[in-house]
Amino acid sequence: MFVFRLFSKKYVALFLITIFFFELTLSFKIFAQIEPIIQSDSAIVMDSKTGAILYGKNIHRKQYPASITKIMTALLAIEKGNPDDIITFSDNAVYSIDWGSSHIGMREGEQITLNDALYGMLLMSANEVSNAIAEHIDGSVENFADSMNEKAKELGAYNTHFVNPHGLHDPDHYTTAYDMALITREALKYDKFREVAGTLTYVIPPTNLVNEPRYLAHQHRLYNNKAYPNSYYEGCEGGKTGYTNEARHTLVTFAKREDLELIVVVLKSEKQEMYEDTKRLLDYGFENFEPSILIEAGASAGKVTLGQNEGLKEEKSVEVYAEKTLETVLPKELTEDIKQEITLSDKLSFPIYEGDVIGSLNYIYKNEIIASVNVLSAENVEGNDSILESLSQNDIKKKSASITDNKVIRLSIMSVLTILILVLFFLTINLINRLRQKRRYWDLFKDYNKR
Numbered sequence: 001m002f003v004f005r006l007f008s009k010k011y012v013a014l015f016l017i018t019i020f021f022f023e024l025t026l027s028f029k030i031f032a033q034i035e036p037i038i039q040s041d042s043a044i045v046m047d048s049k050t051g052a053i054l055y056g057k058n059i060h061r062k063q064y065p066a067s068i069t070k071i072m073t074a075l076l077a078i079e080k081g082n083p084d085d086i087i088t089f090s091d092n093a094v095y096s097i098d099w100g101s102s103h104i105g106m107r108e109g110e111q112i113t114l115n116d117a118l119y120g121m122l123l124m125s126a127n128e129v130s131n132a133i134a135e136h137i138d139g140s141v142e143n144f145a146d147s148m149n150e151k152a153k154e155l156g157a158y159n160t161h162f163v164n165p166h167g168l169h170d171p172d173h174y175t176t177a178y179d180m181a182l183i184t185r186e187a188l189k190y191d192k193f194r195e196v197a198g199t200l201t202y203v204i205p206p207t208n209l210v211n212e213p214r215y216l217a218h219q220h221r222l223y224n225n226k227a228y229p230n231s232y233y234e235g236c237e238g239g240k241t242g243y244t245n246e247a248r249h250t251l252v253t254f255a256k257r258e259d260l261e262l263i264v265v266v267l268k269s270e271k272q273e274m275y276e277d278t279k280r281l282l283d284y285g286f287e288n289f290e291p292s293i294l295i296e297a298g299a300s301a302g303k304v305t306l307g308q309n310e311g312l313k314e315e316k317s318v319e320v321y322a323e324k325t326l327e328t329v330l331p332k333e334l335t336e337d338i339k340q341e342i343t344l345s346d347k348l349s350f351p352i353y354e355g356d357v358i359g360s361l362n363y364i365y366k367n368e369i370i371a372s373v374n375v376l377s378a379e380n381v382e383g384n385d386s387i388l389e390s391l392s393q394n395d396i397k398k399k400s401a402s403i404t405d406n407k408v409i410r411l412s413i414m415s416v417l418t419i420l421i422l423v424l425f426f427l428t429i430n431l432i433n434r435l436r437q438k439r440r441y442w443d444l445f446k447d448y449n450k451r
Helices: 002-031 066-080 091-095 114-124 127-138 141-155 177-187 191-197 271-288 385-450
Strands: 042-047 053-057 086-088 111-113 201-204 214-217 236-244 248-257 260-269 289-295 300-305 317-322 326-331 339-344 357-365 368-377
Touching: 042 177, 042 271, 053 177, 053 271, 066 114, 066 127, 066 141, 066 177, 066 191, 066 236, 066 248, 086 114, 086 127, 091 127, 111 114, 114 127, 114 191, 114 201, 114 214, 127 141, 141 177, 177 248, 177 260, 191 236, 248 271, 260 271, 260 289, 271 289, 289 368, 300 339, 300 357, 317 357, 326 357, 326 368
Parallel strands: none
Antiparallel strands: 042 053, 042 260, 086 111, 201 214, 236 248, 248 260, 289 326, 300 317, 317 368, 339 357, 357 368
8 A cells, every 4th residue: 555655656756747748848839930950150040121130040159250351341441432433452452361262363553443342252252352442442451451440340340340341260350140241231231232232243443554354153053043053042132252271161141022122141151151051041031921001100009198297186197199190011920919018218307298109119029028109199299207207217117017027927836836846856766776775675675584
């Protein structure tokens, strides 16, 4: 009878442990998302319009960029230069690059337009052309590198530091997958960048020193369907390749299908792997996500109740509307509803006038804010600063608490479940040991009776 009870406790404990592990696994599956397995050390998929990150692997790990550096060089050249500018190649521009590195044979004293230089740099990854662009824009490579770093910080690329305009190796020249996606996203805002980076072939005409034209061709295998028909990816609009011994292979790609345009960056990869990884990541983005308009500019976002305070004789409901159209990218199959929540601003002051920013409308998915837009008051509200300060702080605490409380509750539940699992595990081990000990005594007792 004792043995039966012992076995019953043992199996009950094991059963409970199984149940708990099943519940934990189920909850993780609900919040997990099936993602592609890639070989590149760092990678990211970003929506070019909203900046939403759809996939990430070591996106903030510092890596050497190699020639994808030239995207930043092109961005600054387009912003600060004129396509018709004449560039003259200096001795430093031509001869300071590594022997055997990418070039198009420019000579000291040779002249081409900035427009031609952009094609030579982005299509053929010409390092001497990158130097010449830098010197033309800022007077020297060093000054241009300072401009590159200033621009990087302006864009939020805080883990990036450039030393040169071409990406030839320097230990202080580095970036991240996330930062390069930000830089590419900014470059894509310019039609000139899209035009150059999306050109398959180009011809630089004869110059003041060279009588023969220079023929250029895009090196990106997913884009150049003429040179690499077996590697072409439908919807690919262009990109930039890179390679050094230290950086290994790097690749930036942008592709569009219907209304969704994606930026993919892979760093520290091998040549074939970087293309295969990029294809997997693009497939993942296009197959699982779609752009979505959450609210149109000027559309009503509901009403905000200001509450009854000493300065307000009665509660005041104020209608608010969206300041601008809010777009984001969402999974095609949502596992939860998207919730809306209005949070009052803590920087408002009475009186509130029609059209004033009164707070923000937050869209929440899986207890995380996925997108926000300012909301404007649709009417005037009288009052004083002290009333609003007290009111807004209280409302912010109440509204923000719902998100925080949900996270705290989930963490608390997971902690309790973990403790229970550990307790049950040790109880089970103890019961099994006791059972073994009883069996040992029973065997000794049987052996004694046989004697």
